[in-house]
Amino acid sequence: MAGNFTDDAKKGVLFIDFPPVLQLQLKRFEYDFMRDTMVKINDRYEFPLELDLDRDNGKYLSPEADRSVRNLYMLHSVLVHSGGVHGGHYYAFIRPTLSDQWYKFDDERVTKEDVKRALEEQYGGEEELPQTNPGYNNTPFKFTKYSNAYMLVYIRVSDKDKIICDVDEKDIAEHLRIRLKKEQEEKEDKRRYKAQAHLYTIIKVARDEDLREQIGKDIYFDLVDHDKVRNFRIQKQMPFNLFKNTCTLAPLLVSTCALVCSVGDFVDFLVVMSTCALA
Template identity: 90%
Template structure:
């Protein structure tokens, strides 16, 4: 057995992970003992950077293991003791079951917890590229001291001598474990931990917050907003450009979360509107239209079109005669079907799918009369910033109600819209432009059709580091969290009564991607540009710095208020003035 520092964790396709519930009678993967209530320390040392190690476990005489469950020897990562737990014949299922287990959970103090991101692998000893690796993360505690995969891989594949997973009756298991600090949300400082601050939720404005954070983190857009002409006499509550400038300035320079009240007031919203959840796509379009109108006649006129506008060609083409009708349309975002589509490419295939016009639905081709034809749409050009709205909501005619589509739907880190010789492009398209896009942000909706919660995963600089913007809180996240865990679909958990039947069951994941924003590779240097104070109007800098000083003064006054008391002295003449000269008591 070896313990070593590994290369970065591989990213795999969708994985199903399963915790083990509370123990019942009979053999279980989670071994628990009563926790001593006298201890009060919480095992949660501060961890800034994840401590990562790889443990390799060679299990000899694998086919002759006669125990229901089998533990590895203990290994240490980040000062914590771990071990791997496997069920070589399956945990009441025809699958190899494998978990990461806290080795000394019964000895730890009351209230202990630790957070780890980890992967478990069964090594293919013949062809390494066929090694099976599954990754997940979990906050371990006394009730959930092990976590992993009940249905890791079919036993038939594992024991098949031609597959290469068991060689000379030896199976090799690897565990990559990265220890991360447990977040204390009461004392968490987003600015200190990530360099970014969040937006305050007014009641039901999380959908707006996720959109505003996405737009703010398009530096070219932010710079254009700063360059919109405003004056020192304008009031933010009555001017959308000034309110947005103020909001962006505070997001850039504040140390704490920022309020959006001035912006919503500039929309003409009252308190009721702030407690009503609106649609992200609708807000995005309305905000873009208002800004586009306000930019007319200024140095930043046309910025919205330059960033977000693309064009598509609707066509009808006759089969038997040389007649083709076309109509060019612009778009600022694309609505893509989720239902019936596996991924973004399948949605684009469906978007450009050709519809036959035949039979009773023939096309009237003027002097040629009714003709068999084909109808469709192709793209003339795509914008530098591509906004894709995923149709997660639709009307169910059978149930006479709106429903949310939680189907599994994948989206790539890089999106190539020139694939297969540019099948999405119209004949009029400029083929010299390379339509290769990289994912910038993922807006997520968590909940159902009648309400829920919105948040966003964003790569501000298009680096490998993702950030989760969830109202006031900003946290660092990995690629798997931002992509694969937002695909939707189903997730696997073990049965709630494992002592009797531990057949895994699946539940629907109600948190999934709702809007995607991609930036074209050839334009990213221009779009991800530097924005500093010289881009901000002087009157705005002065106004906002004054606001910050006043806010700091009020904060200091409140902080020092307990040091002082107010004493009022009433003199004789004050009493006379208050109650007069005639006193009857």
């Protein structure tokens, strides 16, 4: 202060250095004192694919900063929140190798996306719907976009090779390797099962005990309770004698066996008098 005059004060922050991985939290949520509640800010905010923090002769750096380090960053991840302040959904757009190919990570679903989808559509703000009748002077209808970026992750170009490196199998935790192997085996089993499905059918084999239990309960209109008898998946061309000899069942039982063959919604009953290897 000099006499009756004051100088305009300038307040800011200067950085001594920047990290190899720069995480920027956008202020999408804040407390509204007028409403006495938290609100989400959906205003448009454009962020660059390339961020140069040395621009304007390093105006963000303090005099003590090491100017030999080049603070040029490339956008690696865009974290997105879709919804309001009281709820919503989180997902992310990531390019693991800083190439032009982006990926959207939405829970367990991963899809390829282009740069427009990862950047421009996550700026927030308002979007204008296309006019259905261009010939009329209609006022364009705009609506607020509730899906927008709330965090950005940048990687310094000079440290790219240190941060984005190849991952070997030894770098993956053992429990994850076991889980991945199990999932791959299950996926292969399902593929094989589906490919051979037309060669197999499901049959149900009922024993004398199953018939007696059904009739003994004063039920006279069904031979057996189809939900309780045992199911077998066999080849359609397998002879019945071969089925008896190869199926893994407990001790031999001389009895009358009811073979219930189900094909789609059609059920065919075949009563076979034989020695069945049934439990």
